[in-house]
Every structure is written in structure tokens, then in C-alpha cells.
Amino acid sequence: MKRNTRAAAGRGVGILYCTLIYLFLFLPITVVVSNSFNASTSKPYLTWKGFTLAWYGRIFENGPLLESFGNTILLAVISTLLATVVGTLAAVGMYRYKFRGKSAIDALLYIPVVIPEIVLGISLLTLFANVRIQRGMISLILAHTTFSIPYVIFNVRARLDGYDSSIEEASMDLGAGRLQTFLHITLPVLAPGIGGGALLAFTLSLDDVIVSYFTNGQTMTFPLKVWASIKSGVAPDVNALSTLILLGTIALVVLTQSGIVKKKRG
Amino acid sequence: MEREKVIVELKNVNKVYGGSNHVVRDLNLEVYEGEFLTLLGSSGCGKTTTLRMIAGFEEPTGGTITVEGESVSEKEPFERDVNTVFQSYALFPHMTVFDNVAYGLRMKKTAKGEIKERVMHMLELVQLGGFERRYPSQLSGGQKQRVAIARALINRPKVLLLDEPLGALDLKLRKQMQMELKRLQRKLNITFIYVTHDQEEALTMSDRIAIMNEGVLEQVGTPTEIYEAPATRFVATFIGETNLFEGCVKETSAHHVSVVVESGELRCRAQGFEKGEMVAISVRPERMKYSAEPVEGYSVRARVKETVYVGSVLKAIVVLPNGNEIKIERLAGQKLPPDGEVYIYWDNGDGKLLHLMDQVFYRTIESVKLA
Ligand SMILES: Nc1ncnc2c1ncn2[C@@H]1O[C@H](COP(=O)(O)OP(=O)(O)OP(=O)(O)O)[C@@H](O)[C@H]1O
Ligand SMILES: [Mg+2]
Numbered sequence: 001m002k003r004n005t006r007a008a009a010g011r012g013v014g015i016l017y018c019t020l021i022y023l024f025l026f027l028p029i030t031v032v033v034s035n036s037f038n039a040s041t042s043k044p045y046l047t048w049k050g051f052t053l054a055w056y057g058r059i060f061e062n063g064p065l066l067e068s069f070g071n072t073i074l075l076a077v078i079s080t081l082l083a084t085v086v087g088t089l090a091a092v093g094m095y096r097y098k099f100r101g102k103s104a105i106d107a108l109l110y111i112p113v114v115i116p117e118i119v120l121g122i123s124l125l126t127l128f129a130n131v132r133i134q135r136g137m138i139s140l141i142l143a144h145t146t147f148s149i150p151y152v153i154f155n156v157r158a159r160l161d162g163y164d165s166s167i168e169e170a171s172m173d174l175g176a177g178r179l180q181t182f183l184h185i186t187l188p189v190l191a192p193g194i195g196g197g198a199l200l201a202f203t204l205s206l207d208d209v210i211v212s213y214f215t216n217g218q219t220m221t222f223p224l225k226v227w228a229s230i231k232s233g234v235a236p237d238v239n240a241l242s243t244l245i246l247l248g249t250i251a252l253v254v255l256t257q258s259g260i261v262k263k264k265r266g
Numbered sequence: 267m268e269r270e271k272v273i274v275e276l277k278n279v280n281k282v283y284g285g286s287n288h289v290v291r292d293l294n295l296e297v298y299e300g301e302f303l304t305l306l307g308s309s310g311c312g313k314t315t316t317l318r319m320i321a322g323f324e325e326p327t328g329g330t331i332t333v334e335g336e337s338v339s340e341k342e343p344f345e346r347d348v349n350t351v352f353q354s355y356a357l358f359p360h361m362t363v364f365d366n367v368a369y370g371l372r373m374k375k376t377a378k379g380e381i382k383e384r385v386m387h388m389l390e391l392v393q394l395g396g397f398e399r400r401y402p403s404q405l406s407g408g409q410k411q412r413v414a415i416a417r418a419l420i421n422r423p424k425v426l427l428l429d430e431p432l433g434a435l436d437l438k439l440r441k442q443m444q445m446e447l448k449r450l451q452r453k454l455n456i457t458f459i460y461v462t463h464d465q466e467e468a469l470t471m472s473d474r475i476a477i478m479n480e481g482v483l484e485q486v487g488t489p490t491e492i493y494e495a496p497a498t499r500f501v502a503t504f505i506g507e508t509n510l511f512e513g514c515v516k517e518t519s520a521h522h523v524s525v526v527v528e529s530g531e532l533r534c535r536a537q538g539f540e541k542g543e544m545v546a547i548s549v550r551p552e553r554m555k556y557s558a559e560p561v562e563g564y565s566v567r568a569r570v571k572e573t574v575y576v577g578s579v580l581k582a583i584v585v586l587p588n589g590n591e592i593k594i595e596r597l598a599g600q601k602l603p604p605d606g607e608v609y610i611y612w613d614n615g616d617g618k619l620l621h622l623m624d625q626v627f628y629r630t631i632e633s634v635k636l637a
Contacts, residue, residue, distance in 0.1 A: 174370035
């Protein structure tokens with residue numbers, strides 16, 4: 001009897017605890033989403049004045065906002081592509097070849113990851129100034145590719161840990177050349193790692209503020225735009241666009257998850 | 267059986283890893299068309315390395331390998347007419363059974379219809395009909411093994427290399443797969459070069475066995491030759507059970523060689539031995555004899571310790587004066603002489619006389635050179 005009540009109490013505490021954690025995690029998101037439907041038209045747009053979809057329409061009238069969003073997507077796509085190609089090749093190369101100083105090079109990979117972003121931002125800024133690279137989309141792409149590469153490498157390498165390279169030998173044994181083997185065997189088997197790395201690179205680029213702040217020149221990205229608008233309170237159309245991005249991200253996650261599940265089941 | 271034609275030939279093949287790790291030494295081997303040849307040896311003796319050199323995954327440090335009279339040293343693995351069944355199966359995890367087996371044909375740009383037909387036929391052959399849409403992760407060990415074999419056979423290679431293909435299977439499945447492999451080999455008439463460290467497997471499956479020890483090819487021969495007439499001490503002890511006597515040649519005659527061992531004198535029929543040479547005699551347990559009366563030329567006394575029936579075999583153990591135990595076996599129903607103090611002997615032809623020095627010398631010289 002006593003034991004039962006204690007168990008029930010325990011379960012109650014557990015539920016409360018989980019609820020609090022989820023509140024903690026999702027409350028900020030809820031605020032953004034609900035504010036995007038808030039009809040309030042006066043700064044700081046926080047008091048609830050009724051439901052409206054108007055802000056979603058306003059997105060498309062706000063030229064600079066749309067442009068910054070376009071920049072962000074372009075930047076994320078290109079830097080992800082670059083980082084994925086470079087990172088994958090690097091991971092495969094480091095897996096396949098043994099050379100002197102390999103462990104040192106391995107360790108160096110962690111530096112860009114653990115280094116404070118602000119330091120990375122200043123370094124890149126100085127570098128770009130020194131080698132005379134115009135600050136703008138190009139420098140942004142270079143910067144984002146730089147900080148994304150290690151994440152791709154880590155992801156692909158994790159996949160390579162359980163990788164049996166004799167399947168490549170089997171492929172060559174059956175008449176496939178080196179390139180064919182890479183395309184038909186290595187790449188598909190590593191695909192989940194590559195995909196994971198790419199997704200990570202994409203999201204990292206999508207919401208980066210600090211490094212972008214140092215390297216953007218005149219080019220505005222969406223996170224920078226949000227950052228700049230904070231002083232005057234986040235405008236509701238920014239909330240609306242944020243909500244849309246959130247939806248897009250969720251869709252992406254769901255898609256990849258179900259894609260992976262389907263692959264596994266074959 | 268006419269199997270004169272040599273299909274694979276290794277001439278003075280050597281493999282040295284990292285400058286000093288001499289893994290294969292002066293290997294000379296001829297493999298005949300259509301035969302089942304087994305490379306047998308203990309772990310680390312260089313079997314896999316030899317196979318990988320034939321397949322093209324490893325380059326010999328010295329020597330040449332020819333397939334059908336043509337040197338393959340310039341050929342990449344994908345240009346060689348040999349296929350491999352890997353010990354770890356090495357199935358492509360992201361492809362179905364069908365796609366795995368079809369891979370070789372697709373690489374050769376075979377027509378779609380033909381691919382389908384040949385893959386299905388091959389799957390029937392390895393008794394995997396109906397499995398074509400499964401993924402490797404959905405197969406048992408034995409089934410994976412069959413896929414690996416089917417995949418390697420689909421291109422109709424002239425030579426199939428198999429590296430301990432049954433190593434990961436349990437005993438019962440192993441026995442069954444041994445029979446199936448043998449059946450497949452006969453049916454397709456493909457040359458098999460088969461690696462194993464299981465001597466029983468080698469004896470039951472092979473047309474010929476090549477025995478390797480520490481990178482050296484010790485003997486090549488039919489299972490009977492290897493068992494009945496081992497060429498070296500290593501072969502004698504590695505294959506089956508044997509009794510070994512070490513000693514020194516006392517005298518040689520046209521009929522026999524007399525050898526002085528620790529506790530007396532023994533003799534064998536043999537040629538090419540010199541007086542004073544260090545030798546070993548290998549006698550299989552079923553060839554050992556003993557009697558209460560001394561036999562001419564044999565003066566080693568022994569004491570019968572025990573005789574036991576083990577199912578269909580009668581086993582006896584006799585002890586030499588120096589404490590060494592000698593194993594003797596007879597089929598049940600045959601008789602052994604009475605126990606007590608006895609003399610051991612054998613029919614002159616049944617004791618195999620082996621040189622001891624050559625190889626010791628060879629290795630000593632070799633290791634001095636390397637040091
Ligand atoms: N890539 C390599 N680099 C250095 N040494 C190697 C390499 N591959 C094999 N060896 C060494 O060569 C020797 C023979 O190896 P091999 O794989 O040919 O043995 P094996 O006869 O197939 O043994 P097992 O029955 O255990 O498979 C071993 O001592 C091994 O350590
Ligand atoms: Mg091996």
C-alpha cells in the first residue's frame with residue numbers, strides 16, 4: 001500500500017519534471033509562434049491584440065527581409081555543398097591513408113569546433129582583409145564552409161568506424177574501377193554519415209550570427225537582420241518568417257528521419 | 267583425371283611487409299585447371315597474403331604470378347579473371363541479394379534481360395531462390411556465405427579464390443557447406459584455390475593440398491600423399507596424428523637406413539640420406555607395431571601403458587624408456603599383442619624419414635641475413 005503511494009508520487013514528480021523541461025525548451029518557441037499571429041501593431045509588439053495572419057502577408061512586402069532570407073538560403077546551400085564535398089573526401093582520405101603526423105592532424109580538427117566563434121570571426125576578418133577578399137557573399141561562403149567542414153568530417157568518420165573496406169576490394173574484384181567503386185559502394189554506404197553532416201552544416205550556416213557579423217560586408221543574412229532589429233523589438237513579420245523557417249526545419253527532420261527508417265527496412 | 271594444364275603459376279614469389287617482415291618466401295606453386303587446391307597452414311603463415319597477391323590486392327615484393335600463361339603483375343584486380351570469396355563475406359550492405367549478385371554483370375555492362383536470367387540461375391544454384399529481394403542484414407551466416415559465393419561466380423571466373431569461406435559457420439553448417447562447395451566446384455568445373463587452417467576440411471575437400479609454414483611452402487600433394495608421405499617434419503606433425511623420433515643416421519644400405527635414437531635403433535626404407543645426418547622419423551599411429559620379441563633392426567624397448575576402445579578404434583599407449591608416449595591405433599576387431607615389455611617396430615616402408623637440417627639451416631641463415 002505504502003509502496004504503491006510512493007510509486008505514484010514518484011511518477012507524479014517524474015511527469016512534473018518532464019513537463020517543466022519541455023516547457024523550458026519550447027516556451028521560447030511558442031512565444032515566437034504566437035507573436036507571429038498577434039494583431040498588435042505598436043512596439044514592442046508584446047501585448048495580445050487578437051489573432052491575425054497579416055504578418056505573413058507582410059513578409060512579402062518587406063523587400064530587405066526577403067532579400068536577407070534569400071541570402072541566408074543561398075549561403076547555407078552553397079557552403080553546405082562545399083563543406084560536404086571537402087569534408088567527405090577528407091574523412092575518406094584520412095581513413096584510408098596512414099601518414100606521419102596523422103594523429104596531430106586529427107587533433108587539429110577539433111580546434112575550429114571548440115574555438116570561441118568570436119575568435120574565429122576575427123581571424124577570418126583579418127585573413128580576408130590581408131588577402132584582399134571582398135567582404136560579401138563570397139567571404140560569407142568561405143567562412144561558413146570553414147566552420148562546417150569539421151562537423152562533416154566527424155559525421156562521416158563516425159560512419160567509417162564501422163566500415164569494412166573489404167567491400168571496396170570486393171567491388172574491384174568484380175570488375176569495378178576505382179571511380180565506379182567509390183560511386184557505387186563507398187558513397188552509398190557512407191551516405192547516412194554524409195547526409196547527417198550536411199544537415200548539420202546546413203543548420204549551422206542557417207542560424208550563424210557571430211562569424212557572419214564579422215565577414216558579411218554589405219550582405220545581410222536573415223539572422224543578422226533579426227539581430228539588427230532587436231533594439232526596436234522583434235518585428236512581427238520577422239516572427240512570421242521565423243515560424244515558417246521552423247516549419248521548414250521540422251519538415252526536413254521528419255523527411256530525413258522517415259527516409260532513413262525506410263532505407264533500413266528496405 | 268587429365269589435369270595437366272597449369273592455370274595459375276607462382277614463381278619465386280616473395281612478400282615483405284615494411285622492409286623486414288618476410289611473410290611469403292620463394293613460393294613456387296602450379297595450380298592445374300579445374301582442380302580444388304587448398305592452401306593449408308596455421309594462423310599467420312601467409313595464406314591470405316598469397317591469395318591477395320593472386321587476386322591483385324597485394325603486390326609481390328619479388329617473383330611473378332601468371333594466370334593462363336600471362337603475367338598479371340601489370341593488371342589491376344578488376345582486370346584479372348579471378349574472383350574472390352572473402353572471409354568476412356564483404357557483401358554490399360546497401361544492396362539486395364539480387365543486386366549483390368548482379369554487380370559483376372552490371373560492371374561488365376551485360377544486357378538487363380541476361381542479368382536477370384543469370385542471377386536467378388545462380389541463386390538457384392546456391393539454393394537461394396526466393397531470397398533475391400532481401401538485404402544482407404536479413405540473412406543468416408550460411409545464407410550470406412552463399413550470396414558471397416554466387417556473387418563471385420557470376421562472372422564465370424577461371425579461378426575462384428576462397429579465403430576461409432566457412433570460418434564463421436558452426437560445425438554442422440560447415441560440414442554441409444563443404445559438401446555443397448565441392449559439388450558446385452565439380453559442376454562448374456572452375457579452379458578453386460581454397461584457404462583454410464582446418465586440416466580435416468582440407469583433407470576432405472581438396473584434390474591437392476599445399477601446406478605452408480611461416481611463409482614457406484613445405485609440401486604440395488594429394489591428401490593421401492601428404493598424409494602417407496609427409497615431406498617435412500612440420501607436415502608430418504601438422505596433418506593428422508603422428509609419432510616422431512629424432513636421431514642420427516647410423517648407416518645406409520640399398521634397402522634401408524638405420525637411425526640411432528635416444529633409446530636404441532630404428533630403421534626405415536629411404537633414399538638420399540647421409541651417414542651422420544640429423545633426421546626425424548614419422549610413423550602414423552595406425553602403422554605402429556609392437557611385439558614381445560625383438561625385430562631385426564629395431565631395438566627400442568617400451569612398456570604398454572594402456573589400451574582402450576574409443577568407439578570404432580582401439581587405442582594403445584606405449585611408453586619409451588625416456589618417458590615419451592607413443593600412440594598406436596587399430597580398427598576395432600583387429601588385435602594387438604599382449605601387454606608388458608615390448609619392442610616397437612613398423613614395416614620398413616611405413617616409417618617416413620625426414621631431413622631435419624635443411625630447414626633449420628635455411629631459417630637460421632635467413633634470420634642472420636635479416637638481422
Ligand atoms: N598489410 C600488412 N602489413 C604488415 N603485415 C601484414 C599485413 N598483412 C599481413 N601481415 C602479416 O603477414 C603475416 C601473414 O599474414 P596472413 O594474413 O597472410 O596470414 P594467414 O595465413 O592468412 O593467417 P590466418 O589464418 O590467421 O588468416 C602475419 O604475420 C601478418 O601479421
Ligand atoms: Mg588469413
